Amino acid sequence: MPRTVRIHAYGDASVLQLEDLEIAAPAADEVQIAVKAIGLNRAEVMFRSNQYLQQAEFPSRLGYEAAGRVQAWGSAVSGFAEGDAVSLIPPLDIARWGTYGEVINVPAYLTVKHPANLSFEQAAASWMQYVTAWGGLVEQARLGTGDFVLVTAASSSVGLAAFQVARKVGATAIAITRTRAKVQALLDAGAAQVIVSDEEDIVERVMALTDGQGARVVFDPVGGPAFEALTASMARGGILLEYGALSSEPTPFPLFTVLGKSLTLKGYLYNEIVSDPAALARAKAFIIEGLASGELKPIIARTFALDEIQQAHRYLEANQQVGKVVVTV
Template sequence: MSMGADLSSVRVVRFHQLGGPEVLQIETMRRSALGSTDVRVAVKALALNRADAMFRRGQYIETAKLPSTLGYEAAGVVIEVGDAVTDLLVGDAVCVVPQLGASRHGSYADELVVPQQHLVLKPARLSFAEAAAAWMQYLTPYGALVEIADLGQGDTVLITAASSSVGLGAIQIAKLLGAIPIATTLTRDKKSAVMAAGAAHVIATEEESLLGRLQAIVGENGLRAAFDAVGGPQLADIAEVMSPMGVLIVHGALSPEPTLFPLKTALRKSLSVRGYVFSEVVGDAERLARACRFILDGLACGALNPVIDRSFAFDDIVAAHRYLESNQQIGKIVVTL
């Protein structure tokens, strides 16, 4: 069952070699067949993530299978449903919940075929751009802060690289849980925006001592948890300020310097130090269901509110990726169709 013209082709962003933004090409491809549990979605907006740029350059934990699609997030309108789909109808506004395998299931296209289990109804209060921007931004910190750290009322949590969409999402989730978010940025330029997003304290790590400021903020109580996107030498400073039995979760490697495991500090404080990626949530049906309920509830009540930095047209996808790599943004970059 379909709505509108039955077009035979779709426009898809792909790359045939690893490299900078210039390797991205918009190609016209034959429409994919619809399986019995699949849903065809006309995309109204898609969102960019730092992982997309790393994936394109061959630096991400997932390896691109060339020629490759890319992207994890989109929102749009259902235009066709498979015979076994019962919970979605043609005309429904939906969000694409990120799938694994960006080379095959990339979201950068004007039309997508998505398994029904990776779609949820778009919250009415959100625009399509906001709905596209919500999922990696909240799924990633949800798994770390809720499922792993089990943050609660009054817990202190450090969130590094906090001006990113995931960092801002982590601040909002921490506040929703009643925790106290302490954030870092590189310089003071983004400090006010991160404070406005809800951080209790913001440390500019290129201009202030991370260790000294953290010690002044948390005192003898220490950090209950840390959600670190940077790694590198600062991991030792973070470990030094953790409370006994604290949880230090590393989800990124923005630092170009080696990351050494703070063994003696971890032993002395009985710390949990572990790597984490969003696929831990997406790859587990029960955890994904819990995450979706948490995120949808937060979006519905306004406690979670996606921050959009800038919007680009689909034809300007190369320019959008150049901006993504400029590190100027505060929040999410989206593409609208």
């Protein structure tokens, strides 16, 4: 029987259990995939440890991203053939279509025949990061030529994707990282400039890099005390997209900065794009073209085997990587 990762309780990485499970035939609107690679996301760590927006019903599957080959499909599905190389745009339910396994059933409308130049590992590492970055920066912030964007948590896969998306639309990405350890890796990954927040004044550096105008867009999954410096670094009429809450500290509301600069502060979720068919179609077109041309190229930090899923989660939680963690099957 195919092996599947499930959790039977919340906890640390040791709750991830690899089990032999029967896989049902795909539903009418589903595609069944023989998985070759799985992309890991911090959302899965949060789900596993009961810190996520969605609650588990035990025993629970988990996982958002995968790539592999089509081996069956439901009665309402067309356009696929056995053996097609495909990857999955993450669905809206982390458990129902959990991707951590050797065989999975997934929604057909989110199953993509990715460009042939991608490996399965790259394809499995693409969709969460690029849909998230495109949706925030292009669809919502209208990032374009001449704009500056501040990218925090810059060594994450979404942060790296943001550099590439910004460059593709003619904008300049400024990465913010805590220490100097990842500076060169961020520059190599496409950041135009890097600010080391433990050593440099964020506001002073941003103003120097932008000739005093500030950044029109901020892309931040952290929150916390740095929120004040980020808003102070923004251009008048700018927009800050908050797409996470990685900081455990309170996030202050910089009232007078927001008023004085007429800023827009927006909570942003990847779900906003996936649940909007028109926006999703625009995202797919932009990303497929970028992946095919090489303008968008996922950076993989490290790969693990499926039976190393616990180690893979521990590595992801250590936060030492630059890029995506991928599990091969």
